Structure formats: structure tokens, C-alpha cells
Amino acid sequence: MAGATLNVSQKWAAGTTIGAYPRSNWSQAALPPSGAPVGAATTTAVVGADGSLVFTGLADATQYFAAKSDGVGGYVGFSTPSYNAVSIAEAKRKLWKPAIVEDETMPRLMCYTNSAVTSGTLKLCGGSAIRAGVPVRNITFFTTVALVTPTNQWFCLVRERDNAVLAKTVDDLTAAWNINTPKTLAFATPYVPAADEAVWLGILVAAATAPTLPGAAAVTVMSLEPGPVCCNADAGLTTPASLGATVTPGAVQSAAWAGWG
Helix, strand or coil, rough: EEEEEEECCCCCCCCEEEEEEEECCCCCCEEEEEECCCCCEEEEEEEECCCEEEEEEEEECEEEEEEEEEEEECEEEEECCCCCCCHHHHHHHHHHHCCCCCCECCCHCCCCCEECCCCCCCCCEEEEEEECCCEEEEEEEEECCCCCCEEEEEEEECCCCCEEEEEEEECHHHHHHHCCEEEEEEEEEEEECCCCCCEEEEEEEEEEEEEEEEEEECCCCCCCCCCCCCECCCCCCCHHHHHCCCCCCCCCCCCCCCCCC
């Protein structure tokens, strides 16, 4: 069975009960419908305080109209997705996503090789997005080769469209980071985006031997917008304070897994 979430804040007030009626209840000649709905609603839902309307128990790949039982306020047409390979892939991505992160740069099922980190050089890992109004509290990276004799290790959040540094984590300094181990570092204050944004998750390590990360090979021929999926940026860095307000993306690098939570 399928579900659907609609934004109806401009149509019906919070607390209003709305039904989902199959489009097949009307003949093509009667579309778009008007007046009271024909036939019974498949299901009903109540408009939330934020104007959202969440239907569950709908048929897959079916066209519906959302409406009040008396038809006042008109109709909102929508369709449910097909239960196909695309929806299976999305379910797999969500269900196998590590619990420590809200979103990740790439599914860990796609990590098949090591991705290098250069000591003192910021590595930017793209493929993730932050959502308007959702706090970003921390960033997590994972090792495939242990960190040796570190002096600095911290992460940052960088907006892709203008290379702005949105937040930096604490510096974990000389703390150990063993092989096959996640490290989660927090921001002093959660970052709350005003709009959905494509972001890079950045990692900076200064050490005798930098770790490697799980990832995938670089795609060097796709010079497209938005920016490179993974790249090196500013070099010669140590503490979080050594990174300025913006970064300068450089050479494309192999993609790496990271996540924010």
C-alpha cells in the first residue's frame, strides 16, 4: 500500500478532515470535479498544524483527489507512486542507513574501495543535503585505515552553491581513531538551515599518517553543476580556526562515506 503527503495550508485550515477519493469515481467528462465527491473516500486524514495532510493505506500507482466530504474548498489532485525498483531502492537506502546519521553522502552498500585523506588538506565529501529547519548537530566519518599520531582532527559543513563554511566541529586533537571505527564530532551550536541546501561534509586531519575512508572511485570526466562530488580544498590547515569563512574546491578525489545527524 502507498501513502502521500500534501501541503494544503493554502486550501484548508488545520484540523479539517479531508478524504482521498479515487479519480475513477468521476468520468473523464466530469474532470476536474466540482461539488460534493462521488462515492466514498478511500481514507481520510486531518490537516496538521503545519498545513500537511498525510494519507496512508492508498493503492499504488493510482490517481486521487483530496477533498472535504461536502466538496467545499475544491479538490487537490495527486498520484501515488508505483511499487517498483525505484521505491525498493529508496526503502533499501533508508533501512540500511546507519542509525547514527540523518543523511549520508552515499549508501554504505556502494562503498567498495578506500578513499584517501591528505594530512593538513581539507577533503570535501558531497552527495548529502540538509533540510530547512532541521538541526545539524554533528558529522560522522568512518575509517578503513587507522589514524596515526594525530595533532588535529575535525569536521565541517560547507554549502556547495557558494563554498561557505556553515559550521565546524570541535577539534579531537590527539585522540585515537582506530581502524573500522566511526568518529562523530559535534558542533558547539547546532546549525539550522533556512532552506534546503546541497552540502559537502568536510574532514581535516593533521597527523603522521592520515586515515582512509570507505568510498568509491572518482568520476573525473563529469564537470557538471553542482560541484564535484568529492574533492580536496584548502591545504596547510591545523585547527578549526585555520579554516576561513569559505573554501576553495580543488582537484576531484575519490568519493567517501560520511553522514550528519
